[in-house]
Amino acid sequence: MDPLEGETSSAPIEYEPVSVKDVLVEMKDTAELLIDLSYSAVLHRSEELATEVLRLEERMDILELRARMSLLMAARKPADAEQLAPVxxxxGAADGISDAAGDIAKVVLDETGLPEAMRAALPDATETxxxxxxxxxxxxxxxTLADIDLESKTGVRAIALRRGNDWLLNPGPETRIEADDVALLRGPDTAIGDVYETLTGDEYEAPIVETPDIDDLERAVDTIVHMKDFSELAVDLAYSSVLFDSEELAEEVRNLEVEVDAMQSRFEAWTLRAAADAADPVVLRGLIQLGSSTEGISDAAIEISEGVLRDIDVHPVVQLAVQESDEIITRVAVEPGSxxxxxxxxxxxxxxxxxxxVIAIRRPDDGWLLVADGDAELRGGDVLISKGTRTAAAAFRELASATS
Incomplete structure (x- = not known):
């Protein structure tokens, strides 16, 4: 049976009055979940996760159509059109991310070919x-999640629930888990197995990790994982640039996109070299698809921040959609002597x-450094991409100033 049989991908969609803000919020949350799910499907070789990606991709197609209908109805004069064009x-960018995630998932479902070395990237991840x-x-x-107190007790959190064809993204404390829900859980390797078994009643099978025996292939795999991290960061920054109408953040999105392009070039070189030593070069086809799709995600980030880069006033509905969380991403330059x-x-x-x-550091001479899971020392001239509350961000800027 087709895993998506019964879905309504071909059902007609008629215009209905909906909150543009709510649709944009759901598109943003769906796009971010799709990136996470699609790469997890690849790293774990999980057809189940890949199938959930395709379900979400279909949901995104419906959201895109509804958003476009509502935006067309809202444009009544030239000034409206100017503000709504970036929206x-x-x-379109959110749908582009969805399409790229779907292509990544199909690497698993279509058995396009993927080297076992992809699993070697798993030990570097702090969560599964x-x-x-x-x-x-x-x-x-x-x-309810509040009653279970899952995250406090185990470190594992429910990042999404699917109930039939309905999705509950970013479930909160009052969200109730029901029998037959499809739960997407993220947490540390040491705890995820026990939680999975308690939730499902089935034995948890940890992924088997094999070390690649071809150096160039190992480099290619490392590069694709870094491309994924940078593309994901670019999407986060793009949405933040829209929220704060920040040209500085939008410029960092552009810098990240340039870096991902350079990474893709290196990735293709490593993959081609690895093909010469691989027993079956055909299994590298999936890697090539991953590289292309990942680069597409960073391109989508540029599209999100396009209006900011072109100095077009951000429509209030977009800012309302992005500011759902009090946690924000900021750009801070460290001044020497601060x-x-x-x-x-x-x-x-x-x-x-x-x-x-601190999520990432951009250094004038060394380029980008992701530091969420590593150690580093800040230097004068560093540009920091950081996450926290608005109050903490203001104080952080003062610490980065030499005149504070």
Whole structure:
């Protein structure tokens, strides 16, 4: 049976009054989940996760049509068209991310060919994403997330639930888990297995990791994982640039896109070299598809921030859609002699009087450095991409200033 049989991808969609803000929020959340799911499907060779990607891709197609209908109805004069044009770009970009994620998932479902070395990227991940169906007699069934207190007790969180064809993205404390829900869980390797077994009643099978025996192939795999991380960061920055109408953040999106392009060039070179030593070069086809799709995600990030780069006023509905969370992403330049100059960063947390988390560093001479899972030392001239509350962000800027 087709895993998507019964879905309504070909059903007619008629215009109905909907909140553009709500549609944009769901498109943003869906796009971010799709990136996560599609790469997890590849790394785990999981057809189940890949099938969920295609389900979400179909949902995104419906959201895109509804968003375009609503935006067309809202444009009544030239000034409206000018403000809404970038919104159409954001809608198209989210759908572009969805298409790229679908292509990544099809690498698994179509058995396009993927080297076992892709699994070697798993040990570098601090968390694992799994899909499970809630058993009728599971201790979690019929209880809210607040009652279960899953994240506090185990470090594992439910990032999405699917109930039939309905999706619950970013479930909150009052969200109730029901029997037969499809749950997407993310958490540390040490805890995810026990939670999965409690949720589903089935034994958890940890992925088997094999070390690649071809150096060029290992380099290609490392590069594609870095491309994924940079593209994901570019999407986050793009949405933040829209929220704050920040040309600085939009420029960093452009810088990241240039970096991903350079990575893709290196990735293709490593893959071609690896083909010469591989017993069966055909299994590298999937890697080539991954590279192309990943680069497409970074291109979509540019499209999201296009209006900001062109100095077009951001339509209020977009800012309302993006500002759902109090947590924000900021860009801060470290001035030489400031309190942050020479500060150590461990797993993204700076040794400073701040609750901001450093995601990435751009150095004038060394390029980009992702630091969320590693250690680094901040230097004068560094450009920091950080995440935290608005209050913490203001204080962090002061720490980066030499005149504070």
């Amino acid at each position: 159409l770009g954001i809608v 994403l799994v899909r499970g169906i809630v058993a009728a007699d599971a201790p979690y069934a019929g209880r 309190e942050l100059d020479g500060t150590a960063v461990t797993a993204g947390v700076p040794d400073a009087d701040s609750t901001m988390s």
